[in-house]
Amino acid sequence: MAVGAHDADRAPPRWLVLAAVVAIGLNLRPFLTAVGPLAATIRAGTGLDYEGMAWLTLLPMLLMGLGAFAAPAIRQRLGARRAVLGALAMLGAGSALRALATDGALLVATAAVCGLGVAVVQAACPGLIKQEFPRRVAPVMGLYSAALMGGGALGAQIAPVIADLSGSWQEGLAWWALPVMAALGLAWRALPGPAGPAPATHATHRPARQLLRRRRTWMLMVCFGVMNGGYASLVAWLAPFYQQHGWSVARSGSLVAVMAIAQAAAALLLPTLAAARQDRRAWMAAALAMQAAGFAGLALWSEWxxxxxxAIGGAGLGGCFALYLVVALDHLPDPESAGALSALMQGGGFLLASLAPWITAALHSRTGDFMAGWWYHLGCVAFVAALTLRLNPARYAVSMTGAPSMAR
Known part of the structure; x- marks a missing residue:
């Protein structure tokens, strides 16, 4: 008891922990969003074609998916504090190494290092937030998500400026190592150690094995992945699309920043608006309609x-992202099982989403334009909308506790 009292006396203030959560979130997307505005310069400097460039988004998102599956083991083996600190150091190192990237293979390798670091942070942060803010999980998770998306806006906006001032696209990518190291220092000061002994491994993994036998789990994975594929493609190809229309690097980067800001705002706002009723489908339909409008606008009236x-497409993507996280938790009353369902949805979803930038690049290679990619994502929105209609809260219990066969 004396040790616990001593640790409590030394616990950092809540505002400092909250500041660390925000700082961590801000650093998890710039390494992705900085690439798109600089794509033409990077291609000229490395010789990567569009499909090769797609790996700079595909590989990190693939690792994010694997990281979500690995979340229980990471929390048990390392604890949230050590996992986050080590992963931030990895993200900082991967970002710094981009200053030395002189060819495509090395640049893709740095993307893998950064992606692995982000995967571990994303796996550990939700548990840490629940540990430190047990009565404010939803608003703190919302703030963390908004910081994550806002960091994406900063990456897209600032990287072209740094590249222009330094005359080097490598420095435009590598500069983010500095704020990552600042976040690491703040996290070292603010993040507490484990609150108690780690749960038994079998208790953590049993719900996942059971959930994988339900059709609803796989449906949520598919919807989350196909929907987030739209975000991955926009991050990778929105700026290059408008550069093909004569836009400058800085101006096209501002488009990605606007998308990310709208995404963050919707991720905060739509779950709040949808909180009055457990049936979230009306708000999810609104978010999907915004996505459809955004992709249709890019395909049909790109210059208008x-x-x-x-902004419209980003708001739809951000709102749908947050609402699907809420809906996954709605399906099960038990926090352990609901958390396992959310982790599975994100793990399978990010694996599926990682393919979207490559698919869009392949369509570009065959057509010479990104228009086919925007039409592809418009079709994806229609597909997800059809499946979203099935998310009736009255059927949640049946969908998760019925006959275990996937043929049900």
Whole structure:
């Protein structure tokens, strides 16, 4: 008891922990969003074609998916504090190494290092937030998500400026190592150690094995993955698309920033608006309609109002992302099982989403334009919308506790 009292006396103030959570979130997307605005310069410097460039988004998102599956083991073996600190160091090192990237293979390798670091952080942060803010999990998770998406906006906006000032696209990518190291220092000061002994391994993994026998689990994975594929493609190809239309690097980067800001705002706002009723389908339909409008605008009227299409599509993606996280938790009353379902949805979803930038690049290689990619994602929105209609709360219990056969 004396040790616990001593640790409590030395516990950092809540505002400092919250500041660390925000700082961590801000650093998890710039390494992805900085690439798109600099794509033309990177291609010229490395010789990567569009499909090769797609690996700079595909590989990190693939690792994010694997990281979500590995979340229980990471929390048990390392604890949230050590996992986050080590992963931030890895993200900082991967970012710094981009200053030395002179060819495509090395640049893709740095993307893998950064992606692995982000995967571990994303696996550990939700458990840490629940540990430190047990009565405010939803708003703190919302703030963390908004910081994550806002960091994406900063990466897209600032990287072209740094590249222009330094005359080097490598420095435009590598500069983010500095704020990552600042976040690491803050996290070292603010993040507490484990609150108690880690749960038994079999207790952590049993719900996942059971959930994988339910059709609803696989449906949520598919919806989450196909929907997030739209985000992955926009991060990778929105700026290059408008650069093909004569836009400058800085101006096209601002489009990605606008998309990310709208995404963050919707991720905070739509779950709040949807909180009055457990049936979230009306708000999910609104988010999907915004996605459809954004992709249709890019495909049909790309020159008419680019910032509007970026903002509308980004808001739809951010709102749908947050609402699907809420809906996954709605399916099960038990926090352990609900958390396992959310982790499975994100793990399978990110694995599926990682393919989208490559698919869009392959369509570009065959057509010479990104239009086919925007039409592909418009079709994906329609597919997810059809499946979302099945998310009736009255059927949640049956979908998760019925006959275990996937043929049900």
């Amino acid at each position: 109002s680019p910032y509007a299409w970026a």
